[in-house]
Amino acid sequence: MLKAYSYAKLSALEIAGLCERNIDVSNKISKTVEEIIDRVKDAGDHALSDFAEKFDGVIPERLFVEKEELGKLAAQVNEKARKALQVAYANIYKFHQTQLAREEKIETTGGVSCWREYRAIQKVGLYIPGGTAVLPSTLLMLGIPAKIAGCRDIVVCCPPGKDGKLSPYIAYVAKILGIEKVYIVGGAQAIAAMALGTETIPKVSKLFGPGNQYVTRAKMIVHSRYGVAIDMPAGPSEVLVIADESCRPDFVAADLLAQAEHSPDSQAILVATSAGIIEKVNKSLSDQLAELPRMEIAGKALSNSYAIETANLNEAVTFANHYASEHLILASEQYESLIPQIRNAGSVFLGNFAPEAAGDYASGTNHTLPTSGFARAYSGVSVDAFVKKVTFQHITEEGIANLGPIIETLAEIEGLEAHRRSVAIRRGGI
Numbered sequence: 276m277l278k279a280y281s282y283a284k285l286s287a288l289e290i291a292g293l294c295e296r297n298i299d300v301s302n303k304i305s306k307t308v309e310e311i312i313d314r315v316k317d318a319g320d321h322a323l324s325d326f327a328e329k330f331d332g333v334i335p336e337r338l339f340v341e342k343e344e345l346g347k348l349a350a351q352v353n354e355k356a357r358k359a360l361q362v363a364y365a366n367i368y369k370f371h372q373t374q375l376a377r378e379e380k381i382e383t384t385g386g387v388s389c390w391r392e393y394r395a396i397q398k399v400g401l402y403i404p405g406g407t408a409v410l411p412s413t414l415l416m417l418g419i420p421a422k423i424a425g426c427r428d429i430v431v432c433c434p435p436g437k438d439g440k441l442s443p444y445i446a447y448v449a450k451i452l453g454i455e456k457v458y459i460v461g462g463a464q465a466i467a468a469m470a471l472g473t474e475t476i477p478k479v480s481k482l483f484g485p486g487n488q489y490v491t492r493a494k495m496i497v498h499s500r501y502g503v504a505i506d507m508p509a510g511p512s513e514v515l516v517i518a519d520e521s522c523r524p525d526f527v528a529a530d531l532l533a534q535a536e537h538s539p540d541s542q543a544i545l546v547a548t549s550a551g552i553i554e555k556v557n558k559s560l561s562d563q564l565a566e567l568p569r570m571e572i573a574g575k576a577l578s579n580s581y582a583i584e585t586a587n588l589n590e591a592v593t594f595a596n597h598y599a600s601e602h603l604i605l606a607s608e609q610y611e612s613l614i615p616q617i618r619n620a621g622s623v624f625l626g627n628f629a630p631e632a633a634g635d636y637a638s639g640t641n642h643t644l645p646t647s648g649f650a651r652a653y654s655g656v657s658v659d660a661f662v663k664k665v666t667f668q669h670i671t672e673e674g675i676a677n678l679g680p681i682i683e684t685l686a687e688i689e690g691l692e693a694h695r696r697s698v699a700i701r702r703g704g705i
């Protein structure tokens with residue numbers, strides 16, 4: 276099932292090639308997305324309806340979901356689902372609540388104090404995927420930190436279901452979060468709408484959320500073209516599992532399939548310390564794949580994935596650091612000793628009993644994470660992403676007397692006389 280490579284036989288170039296994914300080499304996705312953005316800019320809501328018909332096969336009656344309709348949809352959610360969403364909400368809230376620690380005021384020089392204060396980003400746009408599967412869990416993952424941060428205007432966009440309506444689960448989560456601005460729009464057009472504003476959809480300052488390659492590319496383009504901030508590129512899901520002899524091959528296969536079922540362009544990578552483990556996992560993959568409702572999607576993702584045999588766990592972690600996966604699972608009893616070596620990963624799952632689905636839904640950590648190697652430089656979503664950190668400083672007369680000569684010398688070095696004078700004038704003479 277998974278094509279296998281031996282790490283020892285791979286050149287640096289081949290390793291780099293294996294680590295590349297979802298790169299729009301022919302610019303095909305970029306071109307499509309640019310056209311969508313331009314159309315939304317020119318035709319606003321009208322373009323949104325056209326694209327809904329073209330890509331979703333339905334035109335929603337209204338883009339905005341009125342409060343009453345939101346309530347009616349939410350009421351359709353059964354008790355079991357409500358309970359599960361509430362437990363997930365409570366755990367995610369608990370984990371995220373502690374993320375805004377107050378920072379101390381620091382006196383850097385006598386009379387000179389500096390500190391930072393958090394300020395919520397006022398207008399944020401949350402994209403909730405809904406192409407092949409509607410993800411109410413994503414609304415929890417984005418809505419909870421936005422609320423904790425104190426964002427004032429929270430706009431949510433989600434593609435229409437086959438009936439042209441919003442999913443009742445999304446409506447229910449919006450209700451528990453107290454979010455009222457919910458719009459039935461999906462894809463790159465939703466990103467363009469929130470970035471530029473339309474007759475109905477408000478323009479926001481920062482965009483959040485995962486999505487397919489069109490959505491992710493759209494976020495990157497509106498960021499560079501229109502200066503709208505984005506959380507990070509969070510595209511097709513991926514997982515890398517490091518496994519040694521202490522792993523459970525059937526658990527490993529189940530975790531690989533859990534990510535593979537997201538989309539055909541997802542990647543599920545196995546890095547194992549023996550060919551025997553790869554063989555066992557491959558056997559289990561075939562057995563388990565045959566039972567999945569989303570077998571076709573998962574099968575395509577697996578054909579776009581691979582396994583690597585390494586000599587030991589250290590080598591396996593070295594590869595994982597190159598790959599920089601969205602999710603990293605350490606399916607080994609030795610997981611603790613590997614933690615300090617991990618450099619690049621969005622979210623890490625330790626031991627044989629930590630399925631990645633736990634982080635997807637309910638353990639408490641955020642599931643909106645960097646893909647395609649962006650975990651080398653980006654973190655997943657947290658409360659931090661919804662705030663700006665503003666620095667403050669207060670300097671007394673004594674403070675400027677203490678630090679002034681240093682500032683004046685630095686201004687002289689840079690040849691910026693007005694800078695020097697702005698200090699000198701306070702010290703009693705230019």
Ligand SMILES: NC(=O)c1ccc[n+]([C@@H]2O[C@H](COP(=O)([O-])OP(=O)(O)OC[C@H]3O[C@@H](n4cnc5c(N)ncnc54)[C@H](O)[C@@H]3O)[C@@H](O)[C@H]2O)c1
Binds near residue numbers: 326435486489512
């Ligand atoms: N990285 C993360 O944190 C994370 C989290 C959850 C999900 N995901 C990923 O999100 C993605 C969800 O994808 P999805 O497609 O199911 O939902 P989606 O909501 O991202 O995309 C659906 C939209 O894509 C647009 N679209 C579809 N085909 C198109 C085409 N040919 N041209 C232009 N636009 C087109 C349509 O407008 C449609 O509404 C998956 O790849 C999943 O792996 C990632």
Ligand SMILES: N[C@H](CO)Cc1c[nH]c[nH+]1
Binds near residue numbers: 513
């Ligand atoms: N695995 C996804 C992030 O890549 C998140 C998710 C939502 N629902 C199920 N899974």
Ligand SMILES: [Zn+2]
Binds near residue numbers: 635
């Ligand atoms: Zn998932």
